[in-house]
Every structure is written in C-alpha cells, then in structure tokens.
Amino acid sequence: xxxxxxxxxxxxxxxxxxxxxxxxxxxxxxxxxxxxxxxxxxxxxxxxxxxxxxxxxxxxxxxxxxxxxxxxxxxxxxxxxxxxxxxxxxxxxxxxxxxxxxxxxxxxxxxxxxxxxxxxxxxxxxxxxxxxxxxxxxxxxxxxxxxxxxxxxxxxxxxxxxxxxxxxxxxxxxxxxxxxxxxxxxxxxxxxxxxxxxxxxxxxxxxxxxxxxxxxxxxxxxxxxxxxxxxxxxxxxxxxxxxxxxxxxxxxxxxxxxxxxxxxxxxxxxxxxxxxxxxxxxxxxxxxxxxxxxxxxxxxxxxxxx
Amino acid sequence: xxxxxxxxxxxxxxxxxxxxxxxxxxxxxxxxxxxxxxxxxxxxxxxxxxxxxxxxxxxxxxxxxxxxxxxxxxxxxxxxxxxxxxxxxxxxxxxxxxxxxxxxxxxxxxxxxxxxxxxxxxxxxxxxxxxxxxxxxxxxxxxxxxxxxxxxxxxxxxxxxxxxxxxxxxxxxxxxxxxxxxxxxxxxxxxxxxxxxxxxxxxxxxxxxxxxxxxxxxxxxxxxxxxxxxxxxxxxxxxxxxxxxxxxxxxxxxxxxxxxxxxxxxxxxxxxxxxxxxxxxxxxxxxxxxxxxxxxxxxxxxxxxx
Amino acid sequence: xxxxxxxxxxxxxxxxxxxxxxxxxxxxxxxxxxxxxxxxxxxxxxxxxxxxxxxxxxxxxxxxxxxxxxxxxxxxxxxxxxxxxxxxxxxxxxxxxxxxxxxxxxxxxxxxxxxxxxxxxxxxxxxxxxxxxxxxxxxxxxxxxxxxxxxxxxxxxxxxxxxxxxxxxxxxxxxxxxxxxxxxxxxxxxxxxxxxxxxxxxxxxxxxxxxxxxxxxxxxxxxxxxxxxxxxxxxxxxxxxxxxxxxxxxxxxxxxxxxxxxxxxxxxxxxxxxxxxxxxxxxxxxxxxxxxxxxxxxxxxxxxxx
Numbered sequence: 001x002x003x004x005x006x007x008x009x010x011x012x013x014x015x016x017x018x019x020x021x022x023x024x025x026x027x028x029x030x031x032x033x034x035x036x037x038x039x040x041x042x043x044x045x046x047x048x049x050x051x052x053x054x055x056x057x058x059x060x061x062x063x064x065x066x067x068x069x070x071x072x073x074x075x076x077x078x079x080x081x082x083x084x085x086x087x088x089x090x091x092x093x094x095x096x097x098x099x100x101x102x103x104x105x106x107x108x109x110x111x112x113x114x115x116x117x118x119x120x121x122x123x124x125x126x127x128x129x130x131x132x133x134x135x136x137x138x139x140x141x142x143x144x145x146x147x148x149x150x151x152x153x154x155x156x157x158x159x160x161x162x163x164x165x166x167x168x169x170x171x172x173x174x175x176x177x178x179x180x181x182x183x184x185x186x187x188x189x190x191x192x193x194x195x196x197x198x199x200x201x202x203x204x205x206x207x208x209x210x211x212x213x214x215x216x217x218x219x220x221x222x223x224x225x226x227x228x229x230x231x232x233x234x235x236x237x238x239x240x241x242x243x244x245x246x247x248x249x250x251x252x253x254x255x256x257x258x259x260x261x262x263x264x265x266x267x268x269x270x271x272x273x274x275x276x277x278x279x280x281x282x283x284x285x286x287x288x289x290x291x292x293x294x295x296x297x298x299x300x301x302x303x304x305x306x
Numbered sequence: 307x308x309x310x311x312x313x314x315x316x317x318x319x320x321x322x323x324x325x326x327x328x329x330x331x332x333x334x335x336x337x338x339x340x341x342x343x344x345x346x347x348x349x350x351x352x353x354x355x356x357x358x359x360x361x362x363x364x365x366x367x368x369x370x371x372x373x374x375x376x377x378x379x380x381x382x383x384x385x386x387x388x389x390x391x392x393x394x395x396x397x398x399x400x401x402x403x404x405x406x407x408x409x410x411x412x413x414x415x416x417x418x419x420x421x422x423x424x425x426x427x428x429x430x431x432x433x434x435x436x437x438x439x440x441x442x443x444x445x446x447x448x449x450x451x452x453x454x455x456x457x458x459x460x461x462x463x464x465x466x467x468x469x470x471x472x473x474x475x476x477x478x479x480x481x482x483x484x485x486x487x488x489x490x491x492x493x494x495x496x497x498x499x500x501x502x503x504x505x506x507x508x509x510x511x512x513x514x515x516x517x518x519x520x521x522x523x524x525x526x527x528x529x530x531x532x533x534x535x536x537x538x539x540x541x542x543x544x545x546x547x548x549x550x551x552x553x554x555x556x557x558x559x560x561x562x563x564x565x566x567x568x569x570x571x572x573x574x575x576x577x578x579x580x581x582x583x584x585x586x587x588x589x590x591x592x593x594x595x596x597x598x599x600x601x602x603x604x605x606x607x608x609x610x611x612x
Numbered sequence: 613x614x615x616x617x618x619x620x621x622x623x624x625x626x627x628x629x630x631x632x633x634x635x636x637x638x639x640x641x642x643x644x645x646x647x648x649x650x651x652x653x654x655x656x657x658x659x660x661x662x663x664x665x666x667x668x669x670x671x672x673x674x675x676x677x678x679x680x681x682x683x684x685x686x687x688x689x690x691x692x693x694x695x696x697x698x699x700x701x702x703x704x705x706x707x708x709x710x711x712x713x714x715x716x717x718x719x720x721x722x723x724x725x726x727x728x729x730x731x732x733x734x735x736x737x738x739x740x741x742x743x744x745x746x747x748x749x750x751x752x753x754x755x756x757x758x759x760x761x762x763x764x765x766x767x768x769x770x771x772x773x774x775x776x777x778x779x780x781x782x783x784x785x786x787x788x789x790x791x792x793x794x795x796x797x798x799x800x801x802x803x804x805x806x807x808x809x810x811x812x813x814x815x816x817x818x819x820x821x822x823x824x825x826x827x828x829x830x831x832x833x834x835x836x837x838x839x840x841x842x843x844x845x846x847x848x849x850x851x852x853x854x855x856x857x858x859x860x861x862x863x864x865x866x867x868x869x870x871x872x873x874x875x876x877x878x879x880x881x882x883x884x885x886x887x888x889x890x891x892x893x894x895x896x897x898x899x900x901x902x903x904x905x906x907x908x909x910x911x912x913x914x915x916x917x918x
Contacts, residue, residue: 036653041342043367054705057683061655061709064681069370071363073380074685085573088580093360093572096595097367266705267697274700289708347648349673375676377669379686391879394886399666399878402901403673 003304006115008124010133010169015176018140025141025290025297032065035296038305039068045098046072047090047114048125049105054266055125055134058288059102062295071098088117095119100303102134103127121302129165135265136169137298138291143174143222145290146261146283150177158185158213159226159246159271161192166265167226168196175199181206183216187242190232213246217256223248225264225284227271249273256281263287309610312421312428316439316475321482324446331447331596331603338371341602344611345374351404352378353396353420354431355411360572361431361440364594365408368601377404394423401425406609408440409433427608435471441571442475443604444597449480449528451596452567452589457484464491464519465532465552465577467498472571473532474502481505487512489522493548496538519552523562529554531570531590533577555579562587569593615916618727620736622745622781627788630752637753637902637909644677647908650917651680657710658684659702659726660737661717666878667737667746670900671714674907683710700729707731712915714746715739733914741777747877748781749910750903755786755834757902758873758895763790770797770825771838771858771883773804778877779838780808787811793818795828799854802844825858829868835860837876837896839883861885868893875899 002017013021028035044063046056051074060070087105091114094101101118103111104125111124126132144150155174157167161184171192174180182200184192184207191209200207210216217223228246230239248262253276264272264284276282300306308323319327334341350369352362357380366376393411397420400407407424409417410431417430432438450456461480463473467490477498480486488506490498490513497515506513516522523529534552536545554568559582570578570590582588606612614629625633640647656675658668663686672682699717703726706713713730715723716737723736738744756762767786769779773796783804786792794812796804796819803821812819822828829835840858842851860874865888876884876896888894912918 033653041339041371041373043370045363053685057657057706057709060683064655064683065653067653069375069681070683071366071370073359089573092591093594094363096591097363097598267701285704285708288705292709347645347677347679349676351669375681377672377676377682379665395879398897399900400669402897403669403904 002301004121005302006118006122007133007298007302008112008115008122009131010136010173012133018137018173021137021294021297021301022141022144024300025294026145028296029145029293035066035300037067038300039063039066039303042066042068042100042303042305043098044068044070044072044299045094045101046070046074046125047094047101047103048072048074049076049103049110051075052104052126054288055104058134058292059123059125059295062292063299065292066296066299068299087114090114091118091122100299123298123302129163131169132165133169134291134295134298135166136173137294138287139166139170139224139263139265140173141290141294142263142283142287143261146286147221150174150180152179153221154181154183154219155222155224156183156185156216156220157192157224157226158248159228160190160232161186161226162190163232164226167192167224170224171196172199175203175205183207183220184209185211185213185216185246187211187228187238187246189234189238190228211245213248214252214255217252217260220256220260223256223260223262225262225268225272227269247271247273248276250275250279253279253281308607310427311608312424312430313439313604313608314418314421314428314430315437316442316479318439324443324479327443327600327603327607328447328450330606331600332451334602335451335599341372341606343373344606345369345372345609348372348374348406348609348611349404350374350376350378350605351400351407352376352380352431353400353407353409354378354380355382355409355416357381358410358432360594361410364440364598365429365431365601368598369605371598372602372605374605393420396420397424397428406605429604429608435469437475438471439475440597440601440604441472442479443600444593445472445476445530445569445571446479447596447600448569448589448593449567452592453527456480457486459486459527460489460525461486461528461530462489462491462522462526463498463530463532464554465534466496466538467492467532468496469538470532473498473530476530477502478505481509481511489513489526490515491517491519491522491552493517493534493544493552495540495544496534517551519554520558520561523558523566526562526566529562529566529568531568531574531578533575553577553579554582556581556585559585559587614913616733617914618730618734618736619745619910619914620724620727620734621743622748622785624745630749630785633749633906633909633913634753634756636912637906638757640908641757641905647678647912649679650912651675651678651915654678654680654712654915654917655710656680656682656684656911657706657713658682658686658737659706659713659715660684660686661688661715661722663687664716664738666900667716670904671735671737671746671907674904675911677904678908678911680911699726702726703730703734712911735910735914741775743781744777745781746903746907746910747778748785749906750899751778751782751836751875751877752785753902753906754875754895754899755873758898759833762786763792765792765833766795766831767792767834767836768795768797768828768832769804769836769838770860771840772802772844773798773838774802775844776838779804779836782836783808784811787815787817795819795832796821797823797825797828797858799823799840799850799858801846801850802840823857825860826864826867829864829872832868832872835868835872835874837874837880837884839881859883859885860888862887865891865893
C-alpha cells in the first residue's frame with residue numbers, strides 16, 4: 001500500500017511496490033483518457049530550490065494530464081522561501097495548500113528532512129548528487145516496455161560511472177530482478193565506486209568492467225549512456241584522448257544487436273551523435289514520455305487514487 | 307454587497323462585510339467539496355512585483371481549490387511588465403485577461419493606484435510596509451474559529467510593534483468588535499506608534515504597554531507573536547540583551563492559559579521555539595490553512611459568486 | 613486545413629486561412645461560454661527564452677479560457693533548458709509533455725528550427741526583431757472588428773518604421789486585402805526599409821511617405837502607432853527635436869476622422885498621451901483583448917478542435 005508514503009530513495013519501495021507503479025503506468029498508457037480526471041481537485045506543489053526545467057515540466061504535465069493542478073516555484077533564487085525560513089516550516093506551510101509535493105534541492109537529504117515533517121506525500125525530484133528516484137522509475141518503465149521484461153538482461157552502463165547518480169540507482173534497482181548482469185564501460189578515471197561493486201558481489205551478480213564501448217556493445221540488451229564531463233578529468237589531454245571513444249555514433253551502432261535499446265537520462269551534450277536519433281534502437285526520447293507516465297502512476301499511488 | 311469591490315486596506319470593509327467573508331470561509335471549511343467548482347472558467351492574476359512565495363501560493367491554491375485557474379508572475383525582476391510600462395497600463399492589460407487580480411508591490415500605494423484603473427477586482431497582497439489585508443483576514447478567521455468569538459478577548463501583541471504592519475491592522479480590525487483589550491509587549495525601541503494608541507484612546511479601548519512577555523502571558527486569550535529583527539536596534543548589545551525575552555518557549559508557555567492561542571504571520575526565525583510546535587495552543591500553521599480558506603471566501607465574494 | 617501546422621511567419625498562412633482564424637475568433641467573442649471547455653485535457657507549453665509577460669499571459673489566458681492547461685517557463689535565465697541542451701532536444705522533450713507550444717526567443721529563427729523537429733504545433737511568440745505573427749493576428753482582428761472590413765482602408769503607420777517588426781508584418785498582411793493603401797509617417801532616420809517598399813511597388817499598392825503626423829492624420833481610417841526609441845537616433849538633438857511630433861495627443865486627435873481607430877502593439881512609453889485613453893477612437897486596450905481571442909482561435913485551429 002503506497003497511499004500517503006514518500007519517495008526519497010528508489011530503495012524505499014519493494015519490488016512488488018515498484019511493479020505496482022509500473023503496472024499502473026502501463027494501464028495509463030493503454031487508456032490515457034480513462035485517467036484524465038482522476039486527480040480533479042487535487043494540487044501538486046513543485047518545490048524546485050534549483051532549476052530543473054525538464055523534471056519540473058514532467059511532474060507538472062503528469063499532474064495536469066490526470067486532471068489535477070499545480071502550484072510552486074521553479075527557482076529558489078526568485079522565491080522567498082529559502083530566505084529566513086527552514087525547510088521544515090516551508091513543508092508545513094505547503095502541506096496546508098497542496099495534496100502532494102515534488103521537491104528538488106541542491107542539498108543532499110533536504111527532501112528526506114521535509115518528508116519527516118510533512119503531512120502530505122513528498123517525492124524527491126533530485127537532491128544534489130544524491131538520489132533522483134523518479135528518473136530511475138522512468139528508466140525501469142522504458143526497459144520493461146521496450147524489452148518486455150525486467151529480467152535476464154545484459155545491461156551496459158557507459159560514461160561517467162563514478163559521479164552518475166542515475167547509473168548507481170539503475171544498477172541497484174535492476175539488481176533486484178532475476179538474472180540481470182552489468183557491463184560497466186568507463187575511462188579509468190570514472191570507474192564505478194567500490195561500494196556499488198561490493199553490493200553486486202554480495203548478491204552474486206555478474207559484472208564486467210571495461211574501457212571499450214566498441215568491444216562491449218555487441219553483447220548488450222540495454223545501453224545506458226551518460227555524459228562524460230570535461231571537468232571530471234585531471235588534465236585536458238586525457239579528456240580529449242578519451243572523449244571520442246565514449247561518443248555513440250552510427251559506426252558503433254553497427255556493432256550492436258538489432259533489438260538493443262539506447263537510454264540516456266538527458267540532457268545530452270555530444271555523447272550521443274544526432275545521426276542516430278532516427279535509429280529505432282534510440283529510445284531516449286521515448287524514455288522522456290515514459291518518465292511522464294510513470295510520474296502519473298506514482299502521483300496516483302501516493303494519493304491513494306485508483 | 308462585495309461584488310466588484312477591491313480590497314486595498316482592511317478598513318475598506320465594514321464589520322458586516324468582514325463577517326460575511328468570515329462566514330463564507332466557515333461554510334467552505336465545513337463542506338469544501340461543495341465549493342470545488344464554483345470558480346470554474348474564472349482566472350486569477352497574481353501580479354507579484356516582489357517575491358512572496360507563501361502569500362502567492364496561498365492565493366493560487368485558494369483559486370484552484372475553487373475550480374479556477376491562475377496566470378501571473380512571481381517576480382518583476384524576471385518579468386517585463388515593470389520595465390517601461392506603468393502600473394496603470396499593466397492593470398488595464400491584465401483586466402483583459404483575468405477576472406480578478408492579487409497584487410504584491412514593494413511600493414506603498416501601488417495596488418491602490420492599480421485599483422483606480424482596473425475593470426476587475428484588485429486585492430492588495432502586500433504593499434511595502436503598508437497594508438497586507440488578507441493576512442489580517444487570516445488572523446481574524448483563526449481567532450474566530452479557535453476562540454469561537456471575536457469579542458471579549460484579551461489580545462497580546464509581542465515583538466516588533468513599531469514596524470509590524472500586521473499588528474497594526476489586527477489591532478484596528480479587532481477594535482471594531484466588542485470589549486476586546488490589548489496588551490502591547492515590546493522592547494522600548496519597538497513600541498507601538500502613537501497614532502495607533504490615539505485610535506485606541508478615541509474609541510475608549512483599554513490597552514497596557516509592557517516590556518515583559520513573561521509577566522503578561524498569564525492573562526492572555528490570544529498571543530500574536532512577531533519577529534524582532536536585529537537591524538531595528540541601534541546597537542548589538544541591546545539586541546542581544548533583549549532578544550531572548552521575546553522568544554516564546556516551553557517555559558514561558560507554562561505561564562499561559564490552557565486555552566490561549568499563539569498566532570504568528572510567518573515566516574518565523576527564532577522568536578517561537580520549535581519545541582512548542584506540538585503544543586495544542588500553537589496555532590500558526592492552522593493560521594496558514596485559515597489564510598487559504600479566507601482567500602477562497604474573499605475571491606468568491608469579490609467575483610459575486612454564491 | 614490548419615490542424616498540425618506551425619505559425620512562424622504570418623505569411624505561412626493564406627488569406628483564406630487567416631480569414632478562418634479571424635472568423636473563429638469572432639464566433640468565440642459572440643459566445644465565449646460555448647468554447648470554455650473545448651481544450652479540456654490539452655496542454656500548452658509556453659517556452660519563453662526571454663521574458664515577455666504580456667504576450668505570455670495572453671497565450672496562457674487564451675488556453676485556460678478554452679479549458680486547457682499550461683506548463684512552461686517565463687525566462688530561460690531561471691530555467692535550465694538553455695544550458696547545455698539544444699533547442700532541437702528541448703522541443704523533442706516538450707513534444708512528450710504538451711499538445712502545442714508557444715516559443716519566444718531572442719534569436720531570429722529559433723522557433724523555425726524548433727518547428728522542424730517538433731511533433732506538436734509550434735507558434736512563434738516573437739523571435740528577436742524578426743517576426744511576431746500573433747501580434748499581427750491581433751492587429752487584423754482589431755481592424756476587422758472595429759472597421760467591419762479589411763479592405764478599402766487608408767492605414768497610417770507612425771513612429772519607428774525601420775526597426776518596428778509589427779509594422780512590417782501588418783503592411784504585408786494588409787497588402788493581401790483589396791484596395792488598402794498606406795501612409796508611412798516617420799522621421800527620416802526611421803523610414804520604412806526599401807524591401808518593404810519594393811513589395812508594395814510590385815503589388816501596385818499605393819503608399820505615401822511623410823514626416824508629419826499632423827498633416828497625415830486627417831485622411832486615415834487606421835492609425836498604427838509605435839515607439840520612437842531614443843537609442844535609434846544618432847544624436848540627442850535630433851531625438852528631442854523630433855520626439856514631440858510623434859506623440860499622439862488630444863490636439864492631434866482633433867484633426868482625425870470620427871471613426872478613425874488608433875492601434876498600438878504596447879507597451880507604450882509616451883508616444884500616446886494618456887489624455888486620449890478615454891477617446892472612443894483609442895483602441896489599443898481593445899486590441900489586447902482581441903489578441904487573447906485570436907490566440908484562442910489559433911490554438912483551436914492548430915489543434916484541429918472545432
């Protein structure tokens with residue numbers, strides 16, 4: 001039962017609960033009209049202490065497509081809430097106005113604190129480099145919808161695996177389903193942290209580490225791309241040398257399976273070449289759409305609306 | 307008849323008119339569902355020339371909970387209206403789009419000027435240090451709801467009584483009801499202005515001035531707390547010396563009546579200790595909720611919707 | 613058939629298509645209630661990469677008055693979309709959330725590029741000094757409504773005819789209707805560009821150039837005023853010398869026909885004296901209202917809603 005719950009970390013929910021959300025999302029996709037008024041009279045508050053237009057608009061369109069309405073702010077800079085008022089008091093005030101809240105905050109843990117004092121469900125819409133659980137929900141729904149299963153998949157994660165929070169959450173979440181394994185593709189400087197590998201070891205989940213996207217791509221069912229940011233490197237030479245090997249282009253795609261899917265949390269800079277946008281395996285814009293649908297399902301579940 | 311009227315100063319409305327608004331607010335509270343579509347097709351414009359997130363969201367949730375919709379801006383800085391266009395022209399333009407407007411402005415008198423050229427009702431949502439009449443409506447509804455009466459009350463006002471516009475308006479408004487008296491608790495530097503005292507004298511209303519919250523608290527039915535801002539003092543020593551005596555904490559609350567209520571216009575900084583948030587007499591978050599309900603009633607009245 | 617089309621340049625639409633939009637706008641005006649739910653469940657995205665509050669609120673109120681809802685941003689500065697994401701990717705993302713988009717951008721051509729990659733209709737809400745076709749729609753609807761015809765009119769354009777994009781579009785659009793002619797009133801420094809005159813010559817449309825508003829006003833059916841900005845002049849003296857001759861005031865209005873109408877795209881600074889706001893010939897605030905109605909019609913047409 002998810003009614004009244006918060007979503008701060010994707011691991012807050014059991015596999016059954018995740019499946020319930022993903023299942024509802026699929027119901028919505030198959031008959032959107034049926035759900036177009038279920039949140040009539042309900043208010044979502046989008047509390048964005050830092051701008052994240054894509055995520056904010058995903059939440060807002062999700063709520064509106066359910067017949068609900070939205071209040072909020074898109075940037076604490078042009079808001080007065082951050083000045084001289086604690087997050088604790090803010091969420092208590094917002095609890096008086098809205099039925100559910102989505103909070104984005106530059107500080108890790110802020111949405112968790114808010115949830116402790118809130119009388120309405122709080123959704124973490126990203127807290128610093130920490131968690132972004134609705135992005136993971138979007139990733140899961142995309143995989144489930146495009147591959148037809150969450151199990152027995154060879155999942156490649158490519159790019160900045162050190163700082164990329166979406167990759168860590170995806171690995172955690174997909175580790176709960178049967179017989180998935182991981183190919184971790186990154187430059188040496190941006191390898192996956194040890195604690196993630198330890199978790200995989202503890203669960204006896206197979207993984208390979210490699211620095212070559214080209215070599216790895218042929219065996220993958222899912223390829224999750226992330227940005228390789230220049231500022232992560234110690235020197236410019238290394239960056240320039242490595243950059244191109246992590247750009248997914250037409251040539252590299254020729255080595256991939258016909259039914260592999262490419263995901264990316266967006267925004268991309270240049271790590272996926274525009275020339276493959278039309279490739280049917282390029283699913284990153286579908287992922288945006290699935291992100292909206294899964295947020296619709298999440299809002300309904302936390303509000304206890306069926 | 308309030309239809310088509312503006313609300314610039316709380317004294318614009320007669321006692322009967324105030325009672326009509328408070329009465330409607332109570333009807334809404336007792337059956338919110340009944341009012342959830344009364345403003346369908348109506349638009350509120352929130353014209354916030356300076357950010358005030360709490361007040362803006364209160365108005366917006368009020369309108370949306372009545373089934374209406376909202377357009378507007380939350381900060382003239384990121385808006386183009388303040389540049390090269392007079393308030394007179396802006397309100398004429400807004401009159402074309404919306405059915406009612408709430409205006410917040412750093413300059414005293416700006417909402418008054420707007421109302422003179424507007425063809426839709428204008429609500430003053432705060433103009434500089436001048437007026438903030440919907441805060442006073444929130445205060446009145448909270449007192450009426452929690453105490454069951456607006457008369458025969460001993461009302462304490464504590465903190466910065468010199469600059470605190472909400473206190474001045476509350477005193478004016480509560481002076482119109484029978485047999486209320488006031489205990490004005492402040493440091494010498496922040497005493498209530500003479501013109502307010504003169505008004506009380508003219509109406510033969512009792513009041514006491516004191517600097518001790520501790521001594522006064524025992525006799526009060528209502529305690530209205532406000533912020534004591536450091537920058538109001540001539541020197542740091544005075545501020546440090548006085549500050550703690552105006553912090554409401556558990557110890558001071560032991561001296562208060564069991565049915566006293568504590569109000570605060572928010573945001574608080576530290577003048578009310580978090581340890582009393584759970585005390586049933588602490589009503590400042592209820593006050594936020596009442597603020598939303600009374601704005602719902604006000605919008606309905608000014609639009610002439612029954 | 614306008615369903616699914618974009619509006620980037622007013623010349624994208626044929627005269628028949630313009631007439632269809634203006635006709636629908638008139639239907640809406642004559643029975644607004646009938647159209648109040650036609651866009652229920654539809655979302656407009658307002659993508660304002662630079663603030664333009666008047667235009668944004670016109671689009672938003674238009675969509676809401678049709679029963680639709682709005683997502684978006686009002687300033688790319690406080691948004692994250694402009695950083696590290698191309699307009700191409702942004703519009704693809706927005707296409708997942710919304711049913712139609714209105715884009716304002718400081719760069720000429722940006723809405724055109726967006727429309728090429730969008731799966732939803734894109735409306736140009738102003739791109740730099742280039743095009744602002746919905747302003748022209750507003751102008752046309754005002755002329756049609758106030759004069760009862762779009763033909764046989766003597767149209768005066770006054771002020772900055774060199775840089776004023778709304779004037780160029782209006783001339784192009786009105787040139788398509790029968791037997792209109794133009795009086796182009798400006799200081800020498802701000803004369804209409806040659807390419808506009810060439811177009812008029814090619815179509816054998818009459819026009820006069822003059823620097824005297826006073827001399828020209830008597831013969832006009834429509835007077836379209838624009839701002840004369842100080843920074844357009846080479847020296848201050850010229851500006852001061854010329855400024856007053858382009859201010860429309862009571863005295864100059866005495867020379868005009870009784871049924872002439874005055875239009876202005878707003879905001880005005882001082883080029884129309886406030887003393888004539890009450891003159892029945894002053895139609896610039898009516899024009900704002902017509903602008904909202906014509907945007908309602910445009911949204912319906914592009915969404916294919918009848």
